[in-house]
């Protein structure tokens with residue numbers, strides 16, 4: 465569709481003129497919602513850079529990620545949260561849910577994402593966790609998928625009557641104009657206080673972390689729906705030299721059959737994952753990347769608290 469702009473094409477906000485501390489506004493904004501509603505897409509568009517992985521596969525966001533955007537007097541510190549898992553109760557899912565709850569404790573406002581026109585049990589369950597006096601803004605995302613906009617009005621009215629939302633914002637996370645509009649709306653909820661980060665900071669995550677996210681994204685993108693979301697990636701080696709970064713990483717899967725899916729016929733798929741990832745990493749790191757990838761089977765890792773900690777989930 466012609467009115468949809470990918471995040472990389474969203475125009476940059478003008479450069480920063482210094483803002484006296486007394487005029488600065490800054491706050492934490494949580495982004496919550498059930499899997500696949502568009503949280504990562506939104507946060508990447510808001511900070512105008514890819515910091516959170518997106519895929520068609522539900523449940524691909526696992527870590528608390530902050531995206532930072534400073535514009536005018538406002539500094540937004542966005543917190544991405546894992547999609548709330550309600551169906552299965554593994555140790556991994558319990559950890560994910562704990563992360564969501566701890567994030568919500570200390571934010572200034574909550575962006576509660578749903579797909580426009582849809583509000584199911586899983587959405588309701590996520591919303592139930594958003595109580596606690598923080599302003600909750602309903603973001604009705606994927607507006608572009610609604611063919612007849614008039615059918616949306618009764619739904620919006622119903623949502624307004626049923627819940628006490630601070631604002632209701634129907635929008636398309638992929639549309640530049642909607643992102644700018646959302647920023648204006650959310651700006652009102654930032655308390656007056658000095659910025660937490662330098663004006664040009666985009667995330668508090670390390671490059672090493674962004675590398676593992678990039679690898680995980682390529683893994684899911686290129687295996688499609690075949691691979692269970694419990695597959696993960698561990699960085700074994702990360703060595704930076706001037707102009708060259710050496711990375712060795714292992715994809716951890718649960719079954720022998722999953723290993724086959726990742727490697728593909730004659731190793732073709734793993735090769736493709738590697739070359740796609742290397743290209744993106746070279747841009748991200750601004751250096752040549754030497755990338756080595758391995759695949760290992762660790763049955764039941766998503767059920768083991770010890771493995772979850774070892775693989776970097778908090």
Ligand SMILES: Nc1nc2c(ncn2[C@@H]2O[C@H](COP(=O)(O)OP(=O)(O)OP(=O)(O)O)[C@@H](O)[C@H]2O)c(=O)[nH]1
Nearest residue numbers: 499500501502503504505519522523524525547637
């Ligand atoms: N049509 C349309 N698709 C969108 C929009 N926003 C996101 N998507 C798509 O929806 C899918 C899921 O988006 P994500 O951003 O990965 O969703 P998420 O909520 O972070 O998902 P989890 O990581 O599972 O929690 C992707 O295919 C996105 O491209 C939108 O405004 N319109």
